Amino acid sequence: MTIIPALHMAGISKTFPGVRALDCVDFDCRTGEVHAICGENGAGKSTLMKILGGSYRPDAGEIRLNGRLVHLTHPRQAADAGISIIHQELSLLPYRTVAENIFMGRELARFGLLDRRQMNKRAAELLRRVGADIDPEGQVSTLSIAMQQLVEIAKALLLDAGILVMDEPTAALDERDAQNLLSLIRGLREEGVAIVYISHRMPEVMAVADRVTVLKDGQKIWTRARHAAPVPEIIRAMVGRDLKDFYPKRPSSGPGKVLLSVEGGANAALRDISFDVRAGEIVGVAGLEDSGKAHLAQALVGDEPLSAGVMRVNGKPVSIRSPRQATAAGIGYLPGDRKRDALALRQSVRDNALLTLRSMAGFFARPQRAALSPAAIDSELRDMDVRAADFGQEIGTLSGGNQQKAIIVRWLAQASDVLVFVEPTRGIDIAAKAAIYQTMRAFADAGRGIVVVSSDMPELIGIADRILVMHQGRIAGELPRGASEEEVMRLSLGIAQQEPREAFA
Amino acid sequence: MTPIPQVAPLRPSPKLALNAGLVIFVVLYAAIAVVQPNYLEPGLFMNFLRRAAPLLILACGQLYVILTGGFDLSVGAVATLAVLAASILINGDPDATWAVLGTLYLMGIAVGLVNGLVVAFLKVPSIIATLGTMLLVNGLALAWSGGAARGDLPENFRNFGRLVWRDVWLIGSLPLAVVVLCGFVAIAWWGLNGTVYGKRALAVGDNPRAAELAGTPVAATRIIAFVVSSISAVTTGILLGGFSGVSVNAGEGLELQAIAACVVGGAQLLGGRGSIWSAVFGALSLFALFTLLNLMGLPQALRDSIQGAILIVAVGATMWRNRRRI
Numbered sequence: 001m002t003i004i005p006a007l008h009m010a011g012i013s014k015t016f017p018g019v020r021a022l023d024c025v026d027f028d029c030r031t032g033e034v035h036a037i038c039g040e041n042g043a044g045k046s047t048l049m050k051i052l053g054g055s056y057r058p059d060a061g062e063i064r065l066n067g068r069l070v071h072l073t074h075p076r077q078a079a080d081a082g083i084s085i086i087h088q089e090l091s092l093l094p095y096r097t098v099a100e101n102i103f104m105g106r107e108l109a110r111f112g113l114l115d116r117r118q119m120n121k122r123a124a125e126l127l128r129r130v131g132a133d134i135d136p137e138g139q140v141s142t143l144s145i146a147m148q149q150l151v152e153i154a155k156a157l158l159l160d161a162g163i164l165v166m167d168e169p170t171a172a173l174d175e176r177d178a179q180n181l182l183s184l185i186r187g188l189r190e191e192g193v194a195i196v197y198i199s200h201r202m203p204e205v206m207a208v209a210d211r212v213t214v215l216k217d218g219q220k221i222w223t224r225a226r227h228a229a230p231v232p233e234i235i236r237a238m239v240g241r242d243l244k245d246f247y248p249k250r251p252s253s254g255p256g257k258v259l260l261s262v263e264g265g266a267n268a269a270l271r272d273i274s275f276d277v278r279a280g281e282i283v284g285v286a287g288l289e290d291s292g293k294a295h296l297a298q299a300l301v302g303d304e305p306l307s308a309g310v311m312r313v314n315g316k317p318v319s320i321r322s323p324r325q326a327t328a329a330g331i332g333y334l335p336g337d338r339k340r341d342a343l344a345l346r347q348s349v350r351d352n353a354l355l356t357l358r359s360m361a362g363f364f365a366r367p368q369r370a371a372l373s374p375a376a377i378d379s380e381l382r383d384m385d386v387r388a389a390d391f392g393q394e395i396g397t398l399s400g401g402n403q404q405k406a407i408i409v410r411w412l413a414q415a416s417d418v419l420v421f422v423e424p425t426r427g428i429d430i431a432a433k434a435a436i437y438q439t440m441r442a443f444a445d446a447g448r449g450i451v452v453v454s455s456d457m458p459e460l461i462g463i464a465d466r467i468l469v470m471h472q473g474r475i476a477g478e479l480p481r482g483a484s485e486e487e488v489m490r491l492s493l494g495i496a497q498q499e500p501r502e503a504f505a
Numbered sequence: 506m507t508p509i510p511q512v513a514p515l516r517p518s519p520k521l522a523l524n525a526g527l528v529i530f531v532v533l534y535a536a537i538a539v540v541q542p543n544y545l546e547p548g549l550f551m552n553f554l555r556r557a558a559p560l561l562i563l564a565c566g567q568l569y570v571i572l573t574g575g576f577d578l579s580v581g582a583v584a585t586l587a588v589l590a591a592s593i594l595i596n597g598d599p600d601a602t603w604a605v606l607g608t609l610y611l612m613g614i615a616v617g618l619v620n621g622l623v624v625a626f627l628k629v630p631s632i633i634a635t636l637g638t639m640l641l642v643n644g645l646a647l648a649w650s651g652g653a654a655r656g657d658l659p660e661n662f663r664n665f666g667r668l669v670w671r672d673v674w675l676i677g678s679l680p681l682a683v684v685v686l687c688g689f690v691a692i693a694w695w696g697l698n699g700t701v702y703g704k705r706a707l708a709v710g711d712n713p714r715a716a717e718l719a720g721t722p723v724a725a726t727r728i729i730a731f732v733v734s735s736i737s738a739v740t741t742g743i744l745l746g747g748f749s750g751v752s753v754n755a756g757e758g759l760e761l762q763a764i765a766a767c768v769v770g771g772a773q774l775l776g777g778r779g780s781i782w783s784a785v786f787g788a789l790s791l792f793a794l795f796t797l798l799n800l801m802g803l804p805q806a807l808r809d810s811i812q813g814a815i816l817i818v819a820v821g822a823t824m825w826r827n828r829r830r831i
Contacts, residue, residue: 303718327720341718344711346777347704355708358701359721367701410719 004067006031006194007052007083007163012061014047021047023218024061029163029194034185036197036209038234040429043215045198049165052196053085054078065163076105084161086152088168088427094141099123101140102155126154130184144289146177153184164188165196170204171426174289174455175489182208200429201456202231214238235430246434247462248441250481255281255465258315259449260331260418262300265309269295271473273309277418277449282440284464285453286488292473294336297422297453301333302326313417327360332411336423336453338400342407345396349388352395353377353409360414371413380409385435401432408439419443421452425459437463457485526770526786533793540800547677555669555680556748557792559584559741560762561785562686564770565693566737567763568784569730572703574710574776575624575631577731580738580763582642583616584756587742589646592656592751599659606662609739616642617735621728635731639760647753654751666747682744689740694781696733706730710776758809765812766791768819791815 005028014022022044029035039045050056052063054072063070065081072078078085092101099120100107108115108122123136132150140148149169156164166185170178185208189195199205205212212229214221214237221237256279265273269292277283287293298304300311302320310317318329326333335341344352354377358367365372378391386405388398395403404424411419424440425433440463444450454460460467467479469491477491537544544550563580570577587609594605616638623634668681697703708716709726717723738756745755764774770787772779795808 301718323718324720324722333718335718340712340714342715344708344715344777346711346773347707351704351708354704355716355719355721358704359708359716359719361701363700363702365701366699367704372701414720 003030005029006066007196008064008067009048009052010062010064012048012051012058012063014044014051014056014058021218022051022058025215025218025220027213027220027223029196031162031194032189032192033210034189034195034197034208036199036205036212037215038199038205038212038238039215040238040431043238043429044218045215046167047218048215049085049167049196049198052078052083052163052165054083079159079161082160082162083165084156084159084163085165086149086156086167086169088171090145090148090152092140092148092151095139097137098127098134098140098143098151099136101151102126102136102158104155106158122158123154126157127151129157130154131180131187144177145172146174146181146289149173149177149181150184153188161193163194163196165198167198168200168427169197170199170201172289174287174492175457176288176493178204200427202234203458205234206231238430246437248438250441250465251280251445253280255279256447259313260300260451261312262306263310263312265299265306265311267295267299267304267307269304269473270299270306273299273306273475275468275475275478277451279447279449280444281465282444282450282452282463284460284467285451285470286455286457286460286467287470287476287492289455290472291470291492293453293470294422295473296470297333297335297420297451300326300418300420300451301331303333324359327356327414327416330415330417332356332414332416332419334404334407334411334419334421334424336426338403338407343395343403346394348392349381349386349395349398349402349406350374350377350391353381353391353406353413356410356414377409377413380413381406384409384412384439399429399432400426401428401436404428404432404436405439408436412443416448418449418451421450421454423454423456424452425456433459457488461485461488526783526790529769529790530786530793533790533797537793537797537800540797551669551676551678551680551683553792553796554686555666555682557789558680558682558686559744559748560759560766560792561788562689562737562744563741563759563763564766564784564788565690565781566734567760568767568772568779568781569693569696569706569733570631571764571767571772571774572697572706572710572776572779573727573730574713575727575730576635576764576774577620577734578632578635578760579616579620579638579642580734580741581756581759581761582639582646583613583735583738584742584745584759585754586612586616586642586646586756587739588746588751588755589650589654589753591662591743591746592654592658593650595656595659595662597657597659599661602659602662606743609743610736613735613739614732616738617732618728620735621731624731625724625727631731650753652753654753656751658746658751662743663747663750666744666749668747682747685740685744689737690781690785693733693737693784697781702726702729707777707779710778712777761812761816762791763788765816765819769815774820 008028010026012022012025025048037045051058054075054077057073063072070081102123103119108118120136127134127136130150130153132147134147169181173181182204185195197209209226211223211225212234213223214234216238258276259279261276263274285293285296295304299306302322302325305321311320313329320326320329354372357372361372381391384405386402395406425436440450452464461483465481467483467488468475469477469488471492471494479487567577591605591609594608595601620635620638623629624631664681665685666682670679673679705721705726708721709723713723742756766788767784768774769790770783772783
């Protein structure tokens with residue numbers, strides 16, 4: 001029993017001002033093993049991986065690679081030691097070719113000149129190894145997120161990484177691409193790569209992991225073999241309690257009048273979109289990554305306006321050409337990429353929550369009065385249970401769940417009639433997820449409507465009253481509440497596209 | 506994560522940042538007083554404020570643009586234009602002064618609108634757009650004036666920069682320029698704190714896309730910032746005309762001084778952080794530094810070098826602090 005693990009981290013501690021992010025954590029990963037790390041946001045997963053990647057230095061503890069003690073002080077050093085980290089946010093240069101990206105910083109040269117031919121050839125080999133049919137000379141920006149992820153993995157293989165760390169690799173992927181990625185991971189495991197897999201998605205962890213480690217509040221709770229770690233146990237360890245009633249109960253009363261309707265909507269990415277959202281209803285939108293479901297959300301909020309068709313809010317036709325017009329019409333937007341599209345990270349929690357109210361107020365509205373006052377918004381933030389030491393603190397310092405809650409407060413304060421959520425719980429820990437679902441349900445129950453676009457199928461099925469499934473820019477079908485994942489998947493793959501819409505129950 | 510008792514703040518609160526700008530100014534002014542003790546007399550302090558007034562006003566205008574994440578390089582040229590245009594249009598006739606003042610502000614607003622529209626709708630980076638207007642306005646002003654100071658400024662126009670009331674209770678003397686300064690700072694403060702505009706500008710500077718998706722009128726916010734900046738430039742030009750008379754390089758280099766002032770005061774380049782006090786204390790600090798160097802007999806030319814060094818150090822310090830935050 002004296003196998004020397006490929007990676008052994010012992011007694012790792014790291015303190016940031018005000019928080020102990022890691023408290024004496026042990027972790028190891030053997031060659032040819034997939035070791036999953038589970039934990040809520042803020043549990044310390046990312047910190048642990050940043051220490052492994054050489055971005056942070058631990059306050060205490062040691063790292064051994066194949067039994068050899070190493071001090072990683074720079075990301076480059078970690079890479080040279082055979083550690084490759086694929087971050088949640090991809091780090092490719094969009095306007096360079098795939099091969100250039102794979103060889104970034106390690107370009108091949110002949111007589112001091114770039115050897116493009118050789119690089120393209122080797123890139124093609126690596127891409128084949130990860131099972132990707134990608135032109136190495138193509139520009140990265142033309143690839144889908146899933147393809148870019150494969151390029152990242154090919155890049156890791158170039159380094160001959162013995163240890164591959166994947167941080168939420170499927171967060172941006174739809175079901176089909178995620179499955180492909182998982183089988184690729186299994187293949188790499190066979191080749192003897194030690195893989196550290198960080199994910200919130202339990203089905204994936206169950207499908208791919210050999211061992212599971214749970215972190216909570218910077219401490220390791222336990223490490224177990226997968227068969228000894230059923231999902232409920234993992235969740236209980238992560239949140240420290242059972243999660244019953246994960247998805248809120250649906251109201252018994254039927255939906256009310258039509259709040260939002262679209263007839264024959266179309267633009268560059270969408271065709272023939274017709275649907276409506278009634279008061280009290282949560283309408284889910286499913287589909288593969290390239291199905292146009294994200295474009296549908298952007299069209300509803302005026303970010304990528306419809307160029308044809310009629311949109312009505314409360315029965316009145318509206319022309320929505322910009323997010324501001326959408327806001328004025330009573331439609332609020334909660335984007336999937338919160339950092340990029342929703343948050344002013346250096347402004348306070350309060351300022352972020354007040355952003356829409358302030359934006360829609362008259363220019364001479366007094367900022368300290370009535371609804372715009374700090375006291376008013378603070379009480380709304382408290383009602384939403386946004387956890388911050390002080391609402392004057394920068395929102396960038398909050399966890400994803402609290403950030404999302406603050407954005408929900410932003411739109412509640414504006415009293416919008418319809419909210420459009422995209423990936424409402426992406427990168428959000430399980431406890432905060434439940435709270436966000438409750439809030440969505442409560443919003444709908446108050447006689448307003450929600451459109452929720454998500455790649456997380458259990459989430460859609462759990463929260464939505466009915467699901468529109470998109471395929472190639474159209475609504476391929478509509479499923480009532482209680483539909484199965486298989487039904488959704490069939491429609492998203494374009495099978496049974498002609499099936500008549502099922503009557504709404 | 507386990508909170509540790511007695512949490513240390515992650516970064517200084519805005520109030521502390523405000524004090525930092527003030528502290529630099531107090532230290533520099535104390536140094537001036539050591540070299541030249543009579544600077545502590547109210548009269549000389551008022552005179553110091555009078556001479557610092559153009560830079561202060563310009564910095565307040567520049568701050569609006571910096572908050573929204575841009576630069577306005579055209580302000581020096583607009584100030585020059587204001588001086589030259591005033592002397593040509595008034596041409597020594599005191600009765601024309603008020604009408605011409607209005608004309609000057611209209612010209613300023615026009616330049617600000619051009620800057621704002623180009624940046625907001627053509628999406629040209631502000632540093633390029635305003636570099637363009639800077640050359641454009643400078644060229645127009647020189648062509649119009651024929652390359653040399655022309656015309657004449659009457660007494661009532663020059664009073665804005667020159668008039669000093671004597672024997673004022675408590676403070677001894679009160680320059681009109683200081684009254685103009687206080688008025689301008691008060692209006693600039695009100696714009697940022699008395700209306701919703703200030704918070705919109707900060708959000709736009711921090712993340713324009715998020716602001717737009719949250720319903721903020723991003724284009725209007727940017728355009729207003731450039732108009733305010735140009736208005737500050739015209740005001741500066743009017744004071745400069747009073748100080749030093751008509752000259753074709755009246756506003757030369759002021760744009761960089763104004764940007765440096767905001768940065769010294771704690772406003773963050775590329776937007777999202779800063780207050781009106783960043784501009785006020787930053788400009789006071791910068792002007793105190795220039796005065797100190799002058800008193801110590803350093804050549805004028807070194808000003809530029811020092812300004813450059815300040816910009817690099819200030820921005821470098823911000824970046825370093827941000828990185829250390831990780």
